[in-house]
Amino acid sequence: xxxxxxxxxxxxxxxxxxxxxxxxxxxxxxxxxxxxxxxxxxxxxxxxxxxxxxxxxxxxxxxxxxxxxxxxxxxxxxxxxxxxxxxxxxxxxxxxxxxxxxxxxxxxxxxxxxxxxxxxxxxxxxxxxxxxxxxxxxxxxxxxxxxxxxxxxxxxxxxxxxxxxxxxxxxxxxxxxxxxxxxxxxxxxxxxxxxxxxxxxxxxxxxxxxxxxxxxxxxxxxxxxxxxxxxxxxxxxxxxxxxxxxxxxxxxxxxxxxxxxxxxxxxxxxxxxxxxxxxxxxxxxxxxxxxx
Amino acid sequence: xxxxxxxxxxxxxxxxxxxxxxxxxxxxxxxxxxxxxxxxxxxxxxxxxxxxxxxxxxxxxxxxxxxxxxxxxxxxxxxxxxxxxxxxxxxxxxxxxxxxxxxxxxxxxxxxxxxxxxxxxxxxxxxxxxxx
Numbered sequence: 001x002x003x004x005x006x007x008x009x010x011x012x013x014x015x016x017x018x019x020x021x022x023x024x025x026x027x028x029x030x031x032x033x034x035x036x037x038x039x040x041x042x043x044x045x046x047x048x049x050x051x052x053x054x055x056x057x058x059x060x061x062x063x064x065x066x067x068x069x070x071x072x073x074x075x076x077x078x079x080x081x082x083x084x085x086x087x088x089x090x091x092x093x094x095x096x097x098x099x100x101x102x103x104x105x106x107x108x109x110x111x112x113x114x115x116x117x118x119x120x121x122x123x124x125x126x127x128x129x130x131x132x133x134x135x136x137x138x139x140x141x142x143x144x145x146x147x148x149x150x151x152x153x154x155x156x157x158x159x160x161x162x163x164x165x166x167x168x169x170x171x172x173x174x175x176x177x178x179x180x181x182x183x184x185x186x187x188x189x190x191x192x193x194x195x196x197x198x199x200x201x202x203x204x205x206x207x208x209x210x211x212x213x214x215x216x217x218x219x220x221x222x223x224x225x226x227x228x229x230x231x232x233x234x235x236x237x238x239x240x241x242x243x244x245x246x247x248x249x250x251x252x253x254x255x256x257x258x259x260x261x262x263x264x265x266x267x268x269x270x271x272x273x274x275x276x277x278x279x280x281x282x283x284x285x286x287x288x289x290x291x292x
Numbered sequence: 293x294x295x296x297x298x299x300x301x302x303x304x305x306x307x308x309x310x311x312x313x314x315x316x317x318x319x320x321x322x323x324x325x326x327x328x329x330x331x332x333x334x335x336x337x338x339x340x341x342x343x344x345x346x347x348x349x350x351x352x353x354x355x356x357x358x359x360x361x362x363x364x365x366x367x368x369x370x371x372x373x374x375x376x377x378x379x380x381x382x383x384x385x386x387x388x389x390x391x392x393x394x395x396x397x398x399x400x401x402x403x404x405x406x407x408x409x410x411x412x413x414x415x416x417x418x419x420x421x422x423x424x
Contacts, residue, residue, distance in 0.1 A: 052363055151304040
């Protein structure tokens with residue numbers, strides 16, 4: 001049975017923890033709003049890009065000399081997994097669920113006899129992956145110093161991936177991130193970026209053929225596809241940022257609630273014990289008086 | 293009222309401008325072209341340069357754009373640019389820095405193709421510096 005002093009100490013420490021989790025929850029809520037707005041403002045660009053690429057690829061379909069970024073290397077032996085996670089923990093199952101998805105994917109590929117390479121974006125993913133896959137991890141890109149995610153950050157990653165692709169270091173690239181659905185629901189997602197996964201447009205909408213291309217389709221496509229990689233990565237990072245804050249917010253919310261419950265329980269047993277001690281002292285005094 | 297068309301300038305970070313324009317001059321990679329209402333469908337990549345936008349009933353806006361493309365039709369024009377900075381906010385020092393970077397690129401280029409591309413970029417930037 002813990003003494004009164006022990007109980008008092010525990011209540012104090014749980015209260016302090018609750019204050020921290022509460023503060024973290026509020027910070028995450030504020031950051032979430034910002035991240036969400038940020039992700040939303042990036043959406044028009046990505047949507048336009050999709051439409052234009054779909055038009056162009058429709059125009060290019062069936063023609064010779066389509067860029068390798070679109071048709072692939074014709075092989076799928078070496079897979080690059082770009083695993084985007086957070087830089088910090090304390091956000092519930094956010095990092096683990098992305099890592100789990102990537103891990104399952106990697107295991108499946110390895111079972112098929114394919115070669116796997118992993119590029120981690122964010123420290124937490126690397127921490128969790130290195131236990132099982134340390135020999136596959138090429139490198140970790142840390143975005144720890146980045147306060148506000150800019151397109152140039154995504155472009156740096158994109159350029160690196162492209163350089164590796166040009167050097168023939170892999171055939172297929174997939175990005176793993178968490179799609180932000182709502183504050184309580186984030187969906188771990190795998191998206192293939194190389195060869196580009198261009199959305200199909202309906203055959204009737206063949207507006208693409210009416211365009212005047214300047215320079216011609218192939219050149220534009222060759223210019224756009226590398227850009228599209230960066231755009232996709234940027235989008236993944238933004239979605240991830242919003243998801244991270246959402247996950248942290250709900251994790252901290254339940255932590256605060258748990259701390260509250262614990263404080264209630266501890267306070268109850270503290271009061272009970274205090275009462276017991278008073279009763280005990282009273283009995284001692286009374287029986288002492290009676291003995292006289 | 294003059295005839296207008298829908299114009300949008302989008303950068304990866306935000307929708308910069310959206311509204312009705314009467315004329316937009318686009319710095320295409322094969323030469324600048326002006327887009328008026330009723331322009332034939334066109335798709336072009338951009339070179340670093342200045343976008344001259346005349347919005348409906350407003351004075352001309354000049355925006356520096358880099359990297360991207362323009363897609364236009366009779367009723368709309370969309371410009372996707374990796375970077376879009378209003379000329380008023382573009383300072384000479386930042387541009388000078390860009391020029392220096394480009395010069396380094398030319399120097400560091402290993403094969404002819406990258407050198408040609410880098411020096412082309414340098415030319416564009418110098419031109420822009422001149423127009424400032």
